[in-house]
Amino acid sequence: MIRLRFLVALGASLATLSAAACGGSSAKQATPDPTGVIDPDAGPPTADAGEGGLGPDPLDTHYPAAHTPIPLADYNGGGILKNAKIVTITFDGDTKRDLLEQLGDTITQTKWWDAVTDGYCDDKNTCVGHGTSGGHVHISEAPATSYTDSSFSTPTTIQDFIKAHVADGSFPTPDADTLYAIYFPSTVSIVLDSANSCMDFGAYHNSVILTPPEVADGGVVEGGVLGAPIDVAYAIMPRCGNSTGELTVSASHEFIEAATDPHVGTPAYYMQNQLWTNGLGGEVGDLCELGFNGSVTYVESSFVVQRSWSNKAAAGSHDPCVPAPAGNGAYFNVAPTTPIQATNVIAIKVGTTKVIPLTAFSDGPMDDWTLDVQETTHYRGGSDVLGGPSGGAPEVDRPLVHNGSKINLSVTLTARPSQGQATFELVSRSGNVTHTWPMAVRAQ
Numbered sequence: 211m212i213r214l215r216f217l218v219a220l221g222a223s224l225a226t227l228s229a230a231a232c233g234g235s236s237a238k239q240a241t242p243d244p245t246g247v248i249d250p251d252a253g254p255p256t257a258d259a260g261e262g263g264l265g266p267d268p269l270d271t272h273y274p275a276a277h278t279p280i281p282l283a284d285y286n287g288g289g290i291l292k293n294a295k296i297v298t299i300t301f302d303g304d305t306k307r308d309l310l311e312q313l314g315d316t317i318t319q320t321k322w323w324d325a326v327t328d329g330y331c332d333d334k335n336t337c338v339g340h341g342t343s344g345g346h347v348h349i350s351e352a353p354a355t356s357y358t359d360s361s362f363s364t365p366t367t368i369q370d371f372i373k374a375h376v377a378d379g380s381f382p383t384p385d386a387d388t389l390y391a392i393y394f395p396s397t398v399s400i401v402l403d404s405a406n407s408c409m410d411f412g413a414y415h416n417s418v419i420l421t422p423p424e425v426a427d428g429g430v431v432e433g434g435v436l437g438a439p440i441d442v443a444y445a446i447m448p449r450c451g452n453s454t455g456e457l458t459v460s461a462s463h464e465f466i467e468a469a470t471d472p473h474v475g476t477p478a479y480y481m482q483n484q485l486w487t488n489g490l491g492g493e494v495g496d497l498c499e500l501g502f503n504g505s506v507t508y509v510e511s512s513f514v515v516q517r518s519w520s521n522k523a524a525a526g527s528h529d530p531c532v533p534a535p536a537g538n539g540a541y542f543n544v545a546p547t548t549p550i551q552a553t554n555v556i557a558i559k560v561g562t563t564k565v566i567p568l569t570a571f572s573d574g575p576m577d578d579w580t581l582d583v584q585e586t587t588h589y590r591g592g593s594d595v596l597g598g599p600s601g602g603a604p605e606v607d608r609p610l611v612h613n614g615s616k617i618n619l620s621v622t623l624t625a626r627p628s629q630g631q632a633t634f635e636l637v638s639r640s641g642n643v644t645h646t647w648p649m650a651v652r653a654q
Contacts, residue, residue, distance in 0.1 A: 265616070267608065267611075267612075267615050267616070268614065269612055269613060269614055270613050270614025271613075272614075273540075273571075273572060273573055273574050273575070273613055274527040274571035274572055274573050274613060275569055275570070275571040275572075275613050275614040276569070276571075277527070277543075277545040277547075277569050277571040278545040278546050278547070278548070278549045278569075279525075279549070280486070280524060280530070280545070280647075281481060281482075281483040281486055282481070282521040282524055282525065283470075283479045283480065283481045283492070283493075283494055283497065283519055283521055284479070284480060284481055284482050284492075285332075285333075285478065285479055286477040286478060286479070286480055286482075287333060287476070287477075287478070288471065288472075288473055288476035288477045288478035289332060289386070289441075289472060289473055289476065289478060290330065290331075290332050290336075290337075290338050290469060290470055290471075290472065290478050290479075291338065291341070291386075291387050291389060291443060291468060291469040291472050292336055292337070292338060292339060292386075292387060293339055293340065293341050293342065293387050294318050294338075294341035294342075294387055294389050294465070294468070294469050295341060295342055295343070295344035295385070295387050295388050295389065296314040296315070296317075296318065296341060296343065296344050296389050296391050296465065297314070297344035297345055297346070297347060297381065297382055297388060297389065297390050297391060298310055298311045298313075298314035298315070298343075298344075298345075298346050298347070298391050298393075299346075299347040299349065299381070299390060299391060299392045299393065300346075300347070300348060300349070300393050301348075301349045301352075301353060301393075301394070301395055302348060302349065302350050303395070304393065304395065306393075306454060306457065307348075309454065309458075310391075310393055310457075310458075310461070311346050313458055313461060313462075313513055314343060314344075314346075314391055314461075315343040316343075316511065317462065317465065317510070317511075317513065317515070318340055318341025318342070318465070318469075319340050319341070320510050320511055321510065321533075322462075322508060322510035322511075322515055322533060323340065323341070323466075325520065325532045325533045326466045326494070326517075326518040326520065326532060326533075327339070327466065327469060327470070328520065328522050329520070329521055329522040330469075330470045330479055330494075330521070332478070338469050338470060341387070341469075344382060344388055344389070345382050347375075347380060347381055347382075349375075349380070353394060353395065353397070353398050354367070354398070355397060355398060355399065356398065356399045356400070356401070357371065357394075357398065357399075357400045357401075358400070358401050358402075359400060359401070359402045359403075359414075359416060359446070360402070360403055361402070361403060361416060361474055362403070362474075363474065363475065368400065368416075368446065369418045372390060372392075372418055372420070372442075372444060373418070373420060376420055376422055377423070379423075383422045383423065383437075384420055384422055384440055384442045385440065386440060388440075388442055388443065389443045389444065389445060389465065389468050389469075389472075390442065390443070390444040390445070391444075391445045391447070391461065391464075391465070392444060392445070392446055392447065393447045393449070393457075393461075394446070394447065394448050394449060395449055396448075396449040396450075396451075396452075398448065398449075399448070400446060400448055402414055402416075402446075407448040407450070408448055408450035408451075412447075412448070412450050412456065412460045413445065413446060413447045413448065413460035413461065413463065413464050414445070414446055414464065415443060415444065415445040415446070415464040415467055415468040415472075416443075416444060416446070416474060417441050417442060417443045417444065417472055417473045417474050418441070418442055418444065419439050419440070419441055419442075420439065420440055420442045421437065421438075421439045421440075422437045422440065423437065441472075441473045441476075443468045443472035443473070444468075445461065445464035445465065445468055446464075447460055447461050447464070454514075455507070455514040458513045458514050458515060459506075459507055459514055459515060459516045462513070462515035462516050463495040463499070463516045463518075464495070466494055466495055466516075466518045467493040467494060467495045467496070470493070470494050471493050471494075479493065479494060479521075480492045480493055481493075481497060481519075485555075485633065485648045485649075485650055486648055488500065489590060494518045494519040494520075495516055495518050495519075497518075497519035497530075497531070498516065498517045498518055498519050498530075498531035499516070506531075508533050508535070517531045517532060517533060517534075518531065518532065519531060519532075520532040526573075527541065527571065527573050528541050528573050529541040529645075538643055539574070539576055539640075539643075540572045540573050540574035540575065540576040541572065541573045541574075541645070542570070542571070542572035542573075542576060542579055542613075542638055542640060542645060543570075543571060543572075543636075543638050543645045543646075543647055544568050544569070544570045544571075544581055544611060544615075544617065544636045544638050544647055545568065545569060545571065545636070545647050546566060546567070546568055546569075546647075546649070547567040547568055547569045547616070548567065555631060555649075555650045555651070555652050556621070556649065556650070556651050556652070557651075557652055557653075557654040558621065558622075558623040558651050558652075558653070558654055559623070559653070559654045560623050560624070560625060560626055560653050560654075561622075561623070561624070562622070562623065563598075563599060563620055563621065563622040564620070564621050564622075564623075564651075565618050565619065565620050566618070566619040566620075566621065567616065567617070567618060567619075568606070568616070568617040568618070568619050568636065569614070569615070569616060569617070570611035570612060570613060570614065570615035570617065570638075571613055571614070572612070572613045575613075576612075576613075576640065577612075577640065578610045578611060578612045579610070579611060579612070579638050579639060579640035580609060580610060580611075580638070580639045580640070581606050581608065581609055581610070581611050581617065581636065581637070581638055582606070582609070582636075582637045582639070583603055583604040583605070583606060583619065583634055583635070583636060583637065584603070584634060584635050584637050585603060585604070585632065585633070585634045586633045586634055586635055586648075587627065587629075587632040587633050587634070589633075590629065590633060591629065592627060592628050592629040592632065593625075593628055594632070595623060595624050595625040595626070595627055595632050596621055596622065596623065596624070596632050596634055596651060597621075597622040597624050598620050598621065598622055599620050599622065604619060604620060604621040604622070604634060605619070605620045606618070606619050606620075606636075607620075611638075619636070621634075621651060623651055623653060626653045627651070627652065627653065630652060631650040631651060631652045632650065632651045632652075633648065633649070633650045633651075634648075634649055634650070634651070635647065635648050635649070636649065
């Protein structure tokens with residue numbers, strides 16, 4: 211399973227929309243549709259006609275108004291790092307060594323860590339908690355100019371590098387909570403499967419099976435006796451430019467993902483609903499990677515770190531990407547009134563129009579916000595095939611909404627989607643804050 215922090219993701223327009231960033235889930239939820247797919251022949255909901263043919267639009271003073279839940283990051287049964295021990299590994303000559311060591315030593319005891327790990331527990335109800343420093347390693351030998359790695363348990367030079375340094379004692383003997391954080395210099399390139407460092411990804415995490423030696427107090431291997439094999443997490447941070455902020459954002463992204471999904475082949479927290487992942491991956495850092503609220507970052511103890519997906523916040527209908535930026539106000543969004551299915555896929559006959567009822571919700575009082583629809587099929591490599599009654603994009607009958615607004619969305623499927631489904635987003639905007647709800651259409 212590839213775990214990437216992409217430097218360039220699907221283009222600037224999609225970054226502005228950011229499907230993964232902006233869903234919400236409510237404690238007050240509608241009853242799911244047992245069929246899983248909206249009936250393509252069902253008519254729109256009826257309402258008393260008002261000005262412009264619209265029905266009344268009263269403000270619901272219960273916050274949030276009842277709405278369809280969004281998918282959470284699924285727990286898939288794998289292990290977690292309960293108390294991460296971050297071992298910071300740098301090469302001699304790294305001018306950012308002191309800062310990176312401070313990051314690794316302290317970040318797992320901060321309010322940011324509390325927010326991004328809250329509620330992530332294993333099947334024994336043991337949860338990700340505060341971590342500790344696992345120490346520092348200074349590597350004096352020059353690294354190779356290039357390394358390979360794989361998410362498919364095949365031999366790689368990165369894993370050979372780690373195994374060699376564990377075997378010779380230069381890396382601390384690992385345990386189940388160890389996370390080796392390795393910062394390579396800019397002279398090194400890394401190929402992860404077919405992805406290239408600083409072109410396709412800015413960092414990644416992985417795991418490797420190690421059989422560490424039992425080490426005596428003096429650091430001498432006791433008769434060559436080996437310990438039990440351990441699946442050990444590691445994070446790789448290439449040096450892509452000289453930005454300290456980019457480096458600490460990349461590292462923080464991998465730290466929280468390694469804590470909640472550390473082991474290749476036995477996933478822990480990973481969202482299975484690919485519509486919400488924007489093709490970036492379903493781990494908690496991936497789900498908040500795009501610029502949905504103007505920034506994916508948060509400043510913690512002078513470090514720039516990445517916001518991350520919170521199942522707890524999403525379940526409470528709050529901004530699921532935490533910590534939320536100061537000054538954002540209430541969280542707001544628009545969702546299908548009737549749950550479609552976990553994937554939000556609507557069945558429509560080619561050449562026909564489907565009217566889909568929507569509901570606006572916010573988790574507190576706020577001014578009305580604007581609602582628009584944007585097709586995103588072309589960002590995923592397909593051709594746009596969605597329209598509306600007027601011949602343009604899909605249309606909503608209320609472009610200005612508030613908590614409890616009932617909206618009709620008209621979607622026309624003009625041709626069969628080349629990739630099986632056409633995707634679009636409900637885009638809610640208030641000032642410089644944008645939230646979206648991803649949906650899709652398949653040919654009936």
